[in-house]
Amino acid sequence: MTAPSQTAKEAYFTASQRQLIWARFKKQRAAMVAATVLVVLILSGLFAPFLSPYDPTVAGRDKDYLNGAPQVPKFCDKNGCSLRPFLHTVTRERSLATNFRWVEKVNEDERRYVQFFVQGDSYKLFGFIPGNIHLFGMDQGYVHLFGTDSAGKDIFSRTLHAVWTSLQVGTLGVLISFVLALAIGGIAGYYGGMIDSVIQMVTDAVRTIPSIPLFMAIAAFIPPEWSAETRFFVITLILGLVGWPTLARRVRTHLLTERNQEYVLAAQLCGASPSHIIRRHLLPSFTSYIIVDLVISFPYVVLSETALSFIGLGLKDPVNSLGVMLQNVTKADVLLNYQWYFIPVLFFIALVMAFVFVGDGLRDAADPYSESRK
16 A cells, blocks of 8 residues: 555544545535535625625615616727726617617717726625725716616615525524424433423424415514514514424434433433533534534525515515515516516525535535445
8 A cells, every 4th residue: 555545544534524524525516516606695695785886775776777677898899999897878768669668779989987996875794884885886877787677776786685685584594493403302302201202292283384374374463564674583583483393303313312322321320411411412423414404404494585575475675585576577577578687586596506405415425324325
């Protein structure tokens, strides 16, 4: 055996569980690509106030460009090329020939240049850092990379903020369900017996509750005068309260098989409390699987929030979420004339698929027997 292979073998046997999972995860090309896409989406949502050129609410709308088509900066036109990206001046008017729809006239003799790190609408980065510097803007007028909606709001700015809102809802919902699942599943799996039977009856009862009728009933009792922040908190809390049974069952199953192991008996003989044994010995024995389960369950929470907002039971304007933005694509007029409304749909698909592929990759990487089966 050569020295390099022996060194690699020693590194394999001395590596920690986290290092082994990362080594197996890197071998999966689809998962790595999905992880890259996911990181880009998370960063774009996290820095949305800086990356987006305008306020995503009505305060940042362009009243002269309602339902405007996407504007793509260019470097060359009939008058030559420029090192700075630019747009041409556009005038709009209603036309009788198009049933009074907007008709755009482009003046190719006038240029408006894109500028970077420009001052614009005020915002709070991360919710508490004030600022008014945006990544890009125009020296004159507006630039709308993804077009505008019926109110003149910039769809590019709205999309970035919507991604961040959906990620926030998913994160808080998963954390709530995670804490409940560990506590309830841990107690049921460690004690067993009558306690386990009662908890399983409660778990089955929660799992049998139909989601859509439940949300419709809750939406009927939500006061219309509630603020967007209050509605956001309630929707997140509901998603967390109905999402814990699956993970709780898995935690219970693992603890039922592990509670009679020698290391658990040794901890009991040393006088360790049940909470200490569950927290310090049993749960860490399958931490990787818990993390994988959280990643896999994340897109389902995002899907739930999007579905609720899509049917009008979840978040509403002025909150920007992917579900709120998808409400606009249900109109036939949008499908026929304003296809750029579907751009947020692509971000939604990319976000969900990225989580799915990353979750599948982590699940395979966390399984120590996955390579032996291939």
